[in-house]
Amino acid sequence: MVATLPKLEVCLSPALLHLYNTQGAVVVIIDVFRATSTIAAALHNGAKCVIPVADVQECINLGMQIPNSITAGERDGKVADGLQYGNSPSEYPRAFVENKTLVLTTTNGTRLLHMVQDADTIITGSFLNLSAVCNFLIQQNKPVLLGCAAWKDRFNLEDTLFAGAVVSRIKEYFSINCDSARAANYLYEHAKESTFIDFLRDSSHYKRLSAYGLSYDMEYCATPDLHPVVPILRGRELIVHT
Amino acid sequence: MVATLPKLEVCLSPALLHLYNTQGAVVVIIDVFRATSTIAAALHNGAKCVIPVADVQECINLGMQIPNSITAGERDGKVADGLQYGNSPSEYPRAFVENKTLVLTTTNGTRLLHMVQDADTIITGSFLNLSAVCNFLIQQNKPVLLGCAAWKDRFNLEDTLFAGAVVSRIKEYFSINCDSARAANYLYEHAKESTFIDFLRDSSHYKRLSAYGLSYDMEYCATPDLHPVVPILRGRELIVHT
Numbered sequence: 001m002v003a004t005l006p007k008l009e010v011c012l013s014p015a016l017l018h019l020y021n022t023q024g025a026v027v028v029i030i031d032v033f034r035a036t037s038t039i040a041a042a043l044h045n046g047a048k049c050v051i052p053v054a055d056v057q058e059c060i061n062l063g064m065q066i067p068n069s070i071t072a073g074e075r076d077g078k079v080a081d082g083l084q085y086g087n088s089p090s091e092y093p094r095a096f097v098e099n100k101t102l103v104l105t106t107t108n109g110t111r112l113l114h115m116v117q118d119a120d121t122i123i124t125g126s127f128l129n130l131s132a133v134c135n136f137l138i139q140q141n142k143p144v145l146l147g148c149a150a151w152k153d154r155f156n157l158e159d160t161l162f163a164g165a166v167v168s169r170i171k172e173y174f175s176i177n178c179d180s181a182r183a184a185n186y187l188y189e190h191a192k193e194s195t196f197i198d199f200l201r202d203s204s205h206y207k208r209l210s211a212y213g214l215s216y217d218m219e220y221c222a223t224p225d226l227h228p229v230v231p232i233l234r235g236r237e238l239i240v241h242t
Numbered sequence: 243m244v245a246t247l248p249k250l251e252v253c254l255s256p257a258l259l260h261l262y263n264t265q266g267a268v269v270v271i272i273d274v275f276r277a278t279s280t281i282a283a284a285l286h287n288g289a290k291c292v293i294p295v296a297d298v299q300e301c302i303n304l305g306m307q308i309p310n311s312i313t314a315g316e317r318d319g320k321v322a323d324g325l326q327y328g329n330s331p332s333e334y335p336r337a338f339v340e341n342k343t344l345v346l347t348t349t350n351g352t353r354l355l356h357m358v359q360d361a362d363t364i365i366t367g368s369f370l371n372l373s374a375v376c377n378f379l380i381q382q383n384k385p386v387l388l389g390c391a392a393w394k395d396r397f398n399l400e401d402t403l404f405a406g407a408v409v410s411r412i413k414e415y416f417s418i419n420c421d422s423a424r425a426a427n428y429l430y431e432h433a434k435e436s437t438f439i440d441f442l443r444d445s446s447h448y449k450r451l452s453a454y455g456l457s458y459d460m461e462y463c464a465t466p467d468l469h470p471v472v473p474i475l476r477g478r479e480l481i482v483h484t
Contacts, residue, residue: 012397015257019396154261155254157421179399179446187425190432204421 007143008174010163010181014112015153026142027119028133031109031149032158033205034087036124037221039238041089044227046098049237052110056080059105066101073105077212088217108149122233127162127196127221132228134169157203164188197222249385250416252405252423256354257395268384269361270375273351273391274400275447276329278366279463281480283331286469288340291479294352298322301347308343315347319454330459350391364475369404369438374470376411399445406430439464
């Protein structure tokens with residue numbers, strides 16, 4: 001019976017994506033600090049959709065074309081020139097974002113999302129929608145690749161910790177023979193005695209973003225299940241899976 | 243004072259090597275199952291040197307050119323056609339290997355070793371020479387990159403666990419702002435309650451090699467400090483650092 005379970009694997013960096021077969025798989029794009037956290041928050045608070053784009057100019061252009069849209073994105077911890085808003089999940093309350101299209105430019109998460117070409121389904125994951133993602137993956141009963149967006153292709157703790165949290169919760173439903181998945185699971189088991197954020201304070205990304213005054217953002221991003229939706233890619237748009 | 247400590251980083255796969263600056267660094271090539279374990283065993287047991295080569299034909303050619311040499315290497319768990327011996331560290335006792343040149347072809351470890359072009363120093367590491375490697379790195383007082391050979395570019399547990407053991411032992415002597423190093427250290431801290439081999443039994447490579455009947459080899463490879471030498475690259479030869 002075990003052999004019939006779908007496969008679950010973890011890809012630790014976009015630079016390793018070519019090693020995995022994503023055809024027919026459900027791919028979870030993970031960019032905890034902060035793209036996929038912001039996506040969960042905006043969609044849970046009623047945004048019509050989120051359109052992830054690779055660069056600032058494309059973001060500006062789409063913002064001009066799409067009625068009732070918001071352009072957002074940061075570079076070096078500040079709202080990028082020409083855009084309206086930043087990349088903080090707490091910046092998108094319902095009163096502001098409801099029924100709007102959020103055109104969001106991020107570097108690592110968007111790049112990975114666009115690299116995956118032949119998946120059955122692409123969703124985004126973060127601690128803010130951890131349980132929703134896990135339930136979705138169990139329901140789908142298809143091969144899963146948890147794709148960490150990393151930082152400029154470098155392994156990072158926060159995305160891997162989230163992958164480990166998913167592995168830990170759904171591993172009985174999948175066949176796992178992937179050392180990255182095992183390591184992510186061990187990392188999660190090691191961390192869970194503390195809260196996620198206490199663990200992540202000793203990470204490269206936390207140090208970089210806290211230097212920009214964004215510690216609160218990261219505490220927000222590390223809170224499980226604040227925004228229990230499954231953002232799913234349809235064409236170029238991420239919408240709430242229903 | 244902390245800022246003056248040399249940097250220590252961990253590279254989890256040859257496919258990520260380009261993200262690291264190896265110029266002027268001491269690079270440790272790690273291929274625990276089994277290339278760098280066999281290298282430590284052969285050199286500790288008196289081999290004159292080990293010449294790592296990428297393919298079987300090159301191995302055969304060098305074996306014919308070099309007096310008193312042994313050609314060795316495996317493919318799919320068996321001695322490769324045209325070579326004399328395999329890739330088991332226990333296959334090279336002193337009575338057999340003393341004063342001989344071991345020409346060894348392996349895939350992952352040799353490939354990574356040849357990819358590193360501009361390092362100050364290249365050594366090889368495995369549990370068999372864990373303490374010797376750590377002492378060497380502390381003495382050198384230069385930037386360190388721990389390079390995991392991985393498996394066909396895929397992250398593996400055994401090389402990362404060894405990197406974590408090194409990080410755990412020498413971290414006070416280095417400046418570490420590398421999430422891969424942090425994760426390797428956590429993995430090691432998680433594992434050390436059991437023995438290394440108990441931890442590694444749940445790894446892709448253990449499962450693959452044990453299917454070839456090589457479980458004993460892996461237990462041997464997981465034994466700390468059986469062969470306390472530092473293999474160092476001089477030209478194309480790995481010799482014992484003295």
